[in-house]
Amino acid sequence: MNKSTVLVIDDEAQIRKLLTITLEAQEFYVHEATTAKEGLAAVANHPPDLILLDIGLPDQNGHDVLKHLREWYTNPVIILSVQSNEEDIVRALDNGASDYLVKPFRTGELMARIRSALRKSTVDENHALLTFGDLVLDFSSRTIKKNNEKIKLTATEYTLLALLAKNESKVLTHHYLLTQVWGPTYREESQYLRVFIAQLRKKIEADPNRPVHIITESGVGYRFIA
Amino acid sequence: MNKSTVLVIDDEAQIRKLLTITLEAQEFYVHEATTAKEGLAAVANHPPDLILLDIGLPDQNGHDVLKHLREWYTNPVIILSVQSNEEDIVRALDNGASDYLVKPFRTGELMARIRSALRKSTVDENHALLTFGDLVLDFSSRTIKKNNEKIKLTATEYTLLALLAKNESKVLTHHYLLTQVWGPTYREESQYLRVFIAQLRKKIEADPNRPVHIITESGVGYRFIA
DNA sequence: GAGAGATGTAAAGATTTTATAAAGAATAGG
DNA sequence: CCTATTCTTTATAAAATCTTTACATCTCTC
Numbered sequence: 144m145n146k147s148t149v150l151v152i153d154d155e156a157q158i159r160k161l162l163t164i165t166l167e168a169q170e171f172y173v174h175e176a177t178t179a180k181e182g183l184a185a186v187a188n189h190p191p192d193l194i195l196l197d198i199g200l201p202d203q204n205g206h207d208v209l210k211h212l213r214e215w216y217t218n219p220v221i222i223l224s225v226q227s228n229e230e231d232i233v234r235a236l237d238n239g240a241s242d243y244l245v246k247p248f249r250t251g252e253l254m255a256r257i258r259s260a261l262r263k264s265t266v267d268e269n270h271a272l273l274t275f276g277d278l279v280l281d282f283s284s285r286t287i288k289k290n291n292e293k294i295k296l297t298a299t300e301y302t303l304l305a306l307l308a309k310n311e312s313k314v315l316t317h318h319y320l321l322t323q324v325w326g327p328t329y330r331e332e333s334q335y336l337r338v339f340i341a342q343l344r345k346k347i348e349a350d351p352n353r354p355v356h357i358i359t360e361s362g363v364g365y366r367f368i369a
Numbered sequence: 370m371n372k373s374t375v376l377v378i379d380d381e382a383q384i385r386k387l388l389t390i391t392l393e394a395q396e397f398y399v400h401e402a403t404t405a406k407e408g409l410a411a412v413a414n415h416p417p418d419l420i421l422l423d424i425g426l427p428d429q430n431g432h433d434v435l436k437h438l439r440e441w442y443t444n445p446v447i448i449l450s451v452q453s454n455e456e457d458i459v460r461a462l463d464n465g466a467s468d469y470l471v472k473p474f475r476t477g478e479l480m481a482r483i484r485s486a487l488r489k490s491t492v493d494e495n496h497a498l499l500t501f502g503d504l505v506l507d508f509s510s511r512t513i514k515k516n517n518e519k520i521k522l523t524a525t526e527y528t529l530l531a532l533l534a535k536n537e538s539k540v541l542t543h544h545y546l547l548t549q550v551w552g553p554t555y556r557e558e559s560q561y562l563r564v565f566i567a568q569l570r571k572k573i574e575a576d577p578n579r580p581v582h583i584i585t586e587s588g589v590g591y592r593f594i595a
Numbered sequence: 596g597a598g599a600g601a602t603g604t605a606a607a608g609a610t611t612t613t614a615t616a617a618a619g620a621a622t623a624g625g
Numbered sequence: 626c627c628t629a630t631t632c633t634t635t636a637t638a639a640a641a642t643c644t645t646t647a648c649a650t651c652t653c654t655c
């Protein structure tokens with residue numbers, strides 16, 4: 144997982160320091176801003192993964208900052224406030240705040256809420272892409288491309304290729320491949336492997352007679368090469 | 370905007386009554402459950418748009434209920450608790466709770482948090498107007514247009530199409546689609562999928578025999594393509 | 596370089612999965 | 626309470642995939 148960037152917008156130096164220390168200890172990049180103006184500029188220049196926004200800024204009301212942000216910024220914004228009155232909370236949430244914390248807060252709770260907010264906003268960003276020269280395997284969308292053209296694989300072909308590719312350059316034995324793809328009762332069905340390896344080569348190799356990606360290790364198994 | 374359905378899982382009759390009255394006044398459909406078992410059954414049969422879950426249920430710990438739910442249920446779950454200790458809050462949020470409210474709560478604040486949670490879970494539905502060539506899906510009005518003509522979809526058809534479209538180009542497995550659209554008790558009913566996919570194709574594809582939008586991945590699932 | 600075992604390939608047959616229509620059951624709305 | 630709509634189930638046809646067979650080719654050893 145990559146480090147996430149958090150922007151802290153708060154005018155109290157003490158709070159900023161506390162937050163920065165806590166967040167950096169938890170493997171976040173932290174940027175600081177002390178005024179609304181400075182904060183909005185920072186967001187525009189380097190949109191962070193999450194914003195901690197103090198509602199009581201000196202130059203502009205935090206609610207207005209939030210409204211302004213929400214015109215284009217979609218990542219989580221967590222509001223910090225000394226207020227605990229209901230109206231304020233309602234207003235912030237209705238303006239699109241992801242969460243609302245009343246100062247003084249416990250850092251443990253803050254971290255949990257940050258994690259929760261980030262988890263929600265990055266659900267789909269776990270794209271696993273493997274690139275091998277002319278071949279691209281995208282596990283998130285379950286697609287294979289050769290020279291940028293989509294290739295159609297059956298479920299079994301895909302499973303087999305994915306297994307080989309994930310173990311790039313390692314030899315996988317016949318027994319292992321058969322067990323993983325077809326199940327343990329198929330461990331002696333080596334003809335299956337030959338048939339499916341041939342089909343895969345026909346689909347992904349430039350010249351199926353001289354395969355460069357799926358290599359035969361005679362008497363042992365197969366190996367995937369980039 | 371359509372009415373949203375809220376499921377209240379709480380063993381205290383008084384709280385249930387209060388919540389039901391408040392929510393129904395705000396144009397929600399409300400279902401009630403008094404135990405964890407009853408609640409889970411209700412969710413499985415009719416997945417609600419949001420769940421209010423009491424952490425102190427008589428038959429099962431609320432944290433476990435939450436974990437169980439999160440294996441497949443992705444809509445907001447707001448935790449209600451008499452506890453306000455940090456550990457409990459952290460645990461609930463890490464388990465995927467959308468929010469945490471300490472009893473007694475003000476109904477105004479509860480409503481704001483419900484609105485906020487629902488807004489988040491339907492972010493794309495408010496903003497996005499997805500366009501795929503001849504097809505336009507408008508999530509805010511729940512309407513579909515093909516070549517600028519409105520197309521009528523049933524609730525189930527719409528849910529299924531929206532799910533596919535939101536995950537454009539990704540393969541969604543049979544189990545996943547069935548679980549999300551019909552609930553976990555339907556995960557083996559793959560004939561449903563075939564019937565509804567056929568209906569959708571008849572409505573949105575230029576030539577239902579040669580679909581270009583809803584693609585079959587034999588043995589795996591379906592994929593939506595622009 | 597001959598032979599044996601291992602591997603590759605094509606294609607027919609068997610099986611599984613998918614598509615579609617249509618009838619029966621359930622549900623919502625007037 | 627009735628009707629129209631939608632959902633569920635059943636039946637069957639079509640398509641895709643998997644499995645098996647038969648034979649060709651390769652590789653390694655002697």
